[in-house]
Amino acid sequence: MTSNPSTPDTDGPKTxxxxxxxxxxxxxxSRPIPPVVVRKPVKDAAPEAAAPGAAESEPAPAPRGQAPAPVRAALPARPTAQAPAPAPQ
Structure with a gap:
């Protein structure tokens, strides 16, 4: 018998x-820029499964879409070609 029995918390690396x-x-x-990777820890999903009423009381977060279009306001305006005016008859 050992003084420190094995428990699920100490069995190995935490997932x-x-x-x-x-x-x-x-x-x-411009030159290619490598993608930026952001990693955030997520809370374990097991407590949510144990308490189904808790999920209903909190509103769901708003869905995230793609990144907004690039801002082009800093670029100089290009002159646009206009159609010629009709000739007077």
């Missing part, structure tokens, strides 16, 4: 669930 987000930056005319 952690992470949320991985890859962000791609695209700047036309």
């Amino acid at each position: 952690e669930t992470t949320l991985t987000t890859r962000i791609r930056i695209n700047i036309p005319g």
Whole structure:
């Protein structure tokens, strides 16, 4: 018999669930920029399964879409070609 019996908490490395987000930056005319990877730990899903009423009381987070379009306000305005005016008759 050992003085420190094995428990599930000390059996081995802890498995952690992470949320991985890859962000791609695209700047036309510049060198390629490698994707940025952001990892955040996620709470274990087991407590939510044990308490189904808890999930109903909290509102769901708003869904995230893709990154917004690049901002082009800093670029100089290009003159636009206009259609010629009709000739007077």
